Amino acid sequence: MSGSLWLKPPTTTPPLPAPPRPAPAPDPAAAVPDPDPAGTAPDPLDALAVRLDAFVAAAVHPDEIAALLESDGMTDDHIRLAYGRNDSFELAEDLYARVRRCHPEPPPPDGGPAWAEGLGGCLLRGLVFALPGLAYVLAGPLLAGPQGRYGLPAGTVPLLAGAVTGWVWNQALSHRAYTWLGLGDRAAAARALLAGAPAGALAGTAVALFAARDGELPAAVFAAGQSLYLAAATVLLVLGRERALLAALLPLLGALPALRWDLPDPLRVALPGLSLAAACLVAARALRPGAGRGAAGRGGPPLAASVPYGLFGLGSGVLVLHAGLGDSLATGTGAVIALTLSMGPAEWLLHRFRGAGLTRLRTLTTAREFRRAVTGTLVLCLGGYLTVLLALTLAATLLWPDTPWPTPARLLALLLIGTVLWLGLLLQAFGAVTAAAAVCLLAAAAQTLEPAAGPLAAGGAAAVLAVLSRVLLVRPTAHRL
Incomplete structure (x- = not known):
């Protein structure tokens, strides 16, 4: 869900001045004195600099100005005729040199420390990501059976198949709904969720049933409930109803006593069933605005634009599964818990990186200073996330029963997967979702085909994403969304 954090309504730029009209040809019969005997006719570039003064003064690099000129349709032919420069880049460099740098001060905070802004909401999302894991604790004894396929416990395959289907579908659906929200049409976002969430639940259920074999019907039924919950949670998270979802998960x-003691089977069924019913009811209530008909003739975002987000969900989801399975389910439990809980701090650090980039645009005066500052912020945010992930892994190992301490090799593999996830989310947030999805899919495929190559695949993916992030995000234009 975090890949769509940064979508917002499109901003507008000030209109560019129209090209100056040519002066009428002088009448040779009229004795008109030369209006500019010294050859000091005003340069039209001065008028353009005055009109764009605020934008040019705040620009960190001439490329920002060139992007503005080109986005307004100013062609190279027009630039040569009207301003005597070869192209938009040369014109942008002249404007950049003529206007003194003047970056506005960042707005004062509304209240409270700046570092805490949005932290509570992100931690809340991390909590609602992790709480559904308790349903597996409750249902575990009910799904027990003979050894399943691929050396996994009974019922694991249909559960994983349904979960991966839900991740892919709901990532794409979230992007489409967030796009409508960014356009200011909440009712259209609700309509997209109303149509897409039930379809995703049916798709996850169908895939789980298809993947089930003899003796795995209970797991397939649980996977159906899992798919239904993922659909309801997607609706509530996209529409900003995290507190309602938390209440439904209470x-x-x-299940906490089940970590130490055995519980009666009716209670093991009733608790997750109650949470599932509550989540579905709250989601249905949140979708009421989508029940009405949309405005006639209004086109929506292209469906193809949401496909890369679904593919990113597939790649990142498979990587998380590999982190959880590892050598055994016992050693991977702490890793999955840590990765799930870390999504809240990860989202907050994405916000901090975004905010720091915008602040640097307002306060720095050269492109070199901006590159150095953004690189430092990138290293600090990534390091902060990995520190949180490591701390959560150690805490989960201590608190979760019968979980062995991870070896240094497994810790390294987990941190590499965490690096891939956080950098992938960062690139997704800045619009480079296709590159992030491709790298994650390649790493997931390599680890699936050759599990022993998992650390190497994750390390290569982390290195590629780090280079991409450094190349793309040090450009000032990447931060002017």
Whole structure:
């Protein structure tokens, strides 16, 4: 869900001046004195600099100005005729040199420390990402059976198949709904969720049933409930109803005693069933605005634009599964818990990186200073996320029963996967979702085909994403969305 954090309504730029009209040809019969005997006719570039003064003064690099000129349709032919420069880049360099740098001060905070802005909401999202894991604790004994396929416990394959289908579908659906929200049409976002969420639940259920074999019907039924929950949670998270989702998940806290003691089977069924019913009811209520008909003739975002987000969900989801399975389910439990809980701090650090980039645009005066500052912020945010992930892994190992300490090799593999996830989310947030999805899919495919190459695949993916992030995000134009 975090890949869509940064979508917002498109901004507008000030209109560029129209090209100056040519002066009428002088009448040779009229004795008109030369209006400019010294040859000091005003340069039209001065008028353009005055009109664009605020934007040019705040620009960190001439490329920002060139992007503005080109986005307004100013062609090279027009630039040569009207301003005597060869192209938009030369014109932008002249404007950049003529206008003194003047970056506005960042707005004062509304209240509270700046570092805490949005932290509570992000931590809340991390909590609602992790709480559904208690449903597996409750249902575990009910799904027990003979050894399943691929050396996994019974029922694992249909559960994983349904979960991956839900991740792919709901990532793409979230992007489409967030795009409508960015256009200011909340009712259209609700309509997209109303149509897409039930379809995603049906798709996840169908895939889980298809993947089930003899003796795995209970797991397929649980996977159907899992798919239904993923659809409801997607609706509530996209529409900003995290607190309502948390309230719906509270019955799952009854699973905590199951970590130490056995619970009766009716209670094991009732608690997740109650949370599922509550989440679906709250989601249905949140979708009421989508029940009405949309405005006639209004076109929506292209469906193809959401496909890369679904592919990124597929790649990142498979990587998380590999982190959880590892050598055994016991050693991977702490890793999955840590990765799930870390999504809240990861989202907050993405916000901090975005905010720091905008602040640097307002306060720095050269492109070199901007590159150095953004690189430092990138290193600090990534390092902060990996520190949180490591701390959560150690805490989960201590608190979760019968979880062995991870070896240094498994810790390294987990941190590499965390690097891939965070950098992928960062690139997705800045519009480079296709590159992030491709790298994650290649790493996931390599680890699936050759599990022993997992650390190497994750390390290569982390290195590629780090280079891409450094190349793309040090450009000032990347931060002017």
